[in-house]
Amino acid sequence: MSTAAEVNIDQDVHHDEHHDYEQSFISKYIFTTDHKMIGKQFLITGIMWGLIGVGMSVIFRLQLGFPEMDLGWLRPLLGGWISEQGKLDPEFYLALVTMHGTIMVFFVLTAGLSGTFSNYLIPLQIGARDMASGFMNMLSYWFFFLSSVVMMASIFIETGPAAGGWVVYPPLSALPQAIQGSGLGMTLWLVAMVFFIVSMLLGGINYITTVINLRTEGMSFSRLPLTIWAFFLTAVIGLLSFPVLFAAALLLVFDRSFGTSFYLSDIYIGGEALPNMGGSPILYQHLFWFLGHPEVYIVLLPALGITSEVIATNSRKPIFGYKAMIGSMLGITVLSFVVWAHHMFVSGLNPFLGSVFMFLTLIIAIPSAVKVFNYLTTLWKGNIIFTPATLFSIGLVSFFISGGLTGIFLGNSVIDIQLHDTYFVVAHFHLVMGSLSIFGLLAGVYHWFPKMFGRMMDEKLGHIHFWMTFIGVYMIFFPMHYIGIAGFPRRYYSWTNFDAFSSYTDLNMFVSVAAFVTVAAQFIFLFNFFYSMYRGKRAPQNPWRSNTLEWTAPIEPGHGNWPGEIPKVYRWPYDYSKPGAKEDFIPQHIPLSHTPESNLDHEVELAKKEVVDKTANAQSNA
């Protein structure tokens, strides 16, 4: 099949303007090339993975909070992984932690977040009929699906899924005889990740091409919504870092299955020396973290982009420091590639190199602080409308602060010697990466649900969901800082053998209970999501009175997004509460010449020279 046919070579050819023929179920919902449906596919798959990942955390929180508990009742689900005495198998605990991390980072917060919103929003917000290549986009989803199937299958095999942590460091992951999880489970993990990388690269190539080539007239880079800037830079980061993970995984595959020694050397198992000589496990760490750290920003940036949009819209104020926001995102993009060794301070890294990486790491605090500052100043004295999306965005900013601060400690190569691989790290990254990005995802769902499904989600349930989750997250992860400072290591099945930690029994119990309540709150969201999809209030054209282009498309846009011509863009997306204007928002497609009352001096000049055609006039009342 030729992909060329899939490409909208010329955006002025409205070949899909009249799309009123019936699409079959398969081409509409399954093998669809419509970016909106593909976005929804990513969302639903991501939510499903989210449930599984969170479910796993419930099981290991049971183990950590209530080590004496009889878990026999989980046997129908976990079978042989629960011992005769009703205890969780220690190796399976490690497998659960590994799967939880992998699922959350890659399947939920990379595919589920960036896959959903990049797909859904890029064409709608830049004024394009679809992605550059709908076919590649479809492949991207189906590679992700294939990857999901393989990863899911690995959970159910006899030896259990991969168990070496989501970073799968060799030699543990390279030697099938090391633990059960390093057998077939690890092989499947690697296969799944290769499909995943292919999926992300296909998606990323599409996002970048679309943003660069298919913007509507007038949509210059300096008028792009910050969401699009964020998705664009996320795709750039992915394009540069995922191939490196591929290289790392490839060498690992050779070590595991062909007997090479890239990562292995001088290993004795049961007193017997392995033949592998001359490899270096540290090499793997370098390659992995060259992806691993940028991955953090792949997870973070889309959430931050969504927040910029939601906060500006619902504070009814222009985003503070639009250019600074773009600048800091660019800074983060560049810096994210030169800090990877801060994960390796205790790996025997040369201390001088350590200082260099520490310095570079601390520099990232600057663009991050700029973003926080700009969010706060945008909110400051705004007429804030507290929709669930606003609340989740404000919650996100709070995690950016509380989780970001601990990053400054961890970035110090000396302090990290004490904190490395303790619950302090778990607390840090769950706040700044886990919770922040999940909040971005939720904010995005609440905000764009009306566009996606033509109906509104229930606000009250949204508020309850927010407060339970927000308080819950702090209850779970804040105490973990203390447990971590006390030295409790992560990826430990149990600490009951260490007297030093017995004083934390109650705290751990508290954390676990908080986790259960927080998890329960997510069912409120699920109910709200699926119920509103069918029974929610019908959405108006522009429910949040927002400026971006997606709200000019029909409430339930068809394939091709705009039935008539694509709207042109005449202004930036943040004209909220502009002095003199009739309304407190002026959408992007309204020409300057139609708003003489609110134009600034230089805009008066521009308005004179503006070329506005009739259709734009007609649409400006939309």
Add this chain to the structure above:
Amino acid sequence: METSLNKEQQLQPSIKILSMHPLKFALWLFIVTVVMIFAALTSAYIVRQSEGNWLIFELPTVFLYNTIILVASSVTMHLAYIAAKKDNFKNLKVFMIITTILAVAFFVGQYEAWGALVERDVYFVGNPSGSFLYVISGLHAFHLISGLIFILIMLFSAFKYKVHSKNMVKMEMCTTYWHFLDGLWVYLFIFLLLNH
């Protein structure tokens, strides 16, 4: 707000933003990902090499001949491209065939080179210095297969007179990709020469 914006830019919203064919652009992005894979592998090579315990051996001279063959195929590919642009179908076909033959010759040559390595007791399994060589040349060959398939597709289209001055997008992409794979090998070869 937008005061620092170039006025000209703002005044001409009707100019076409579309600058490059999206598919061609996507090919360049794909090339970036391949560059990153090999950047990772060659960096890993250097990092590992600096740790010592590194087997040193002569690179087989076949690699040099192969490099020359591949560069030659790049030249004929370009001649084919120029011919297509001028609607010179005879030359187009001739040069496409020569390119295909040279590409296949390169594969055969790389296979010979691996044989020569084995003769030198350098195996895939063993000291990483050998393993790296196999992985790097093997992964390059793997990408070259995709390039060869692309060339074959273009060869068939050329015989069906589907490649001509008005239909150059795919031919351009094929040429770009082949030049890239060629340049990539030259880089890898020089890299291996300097660091083996």
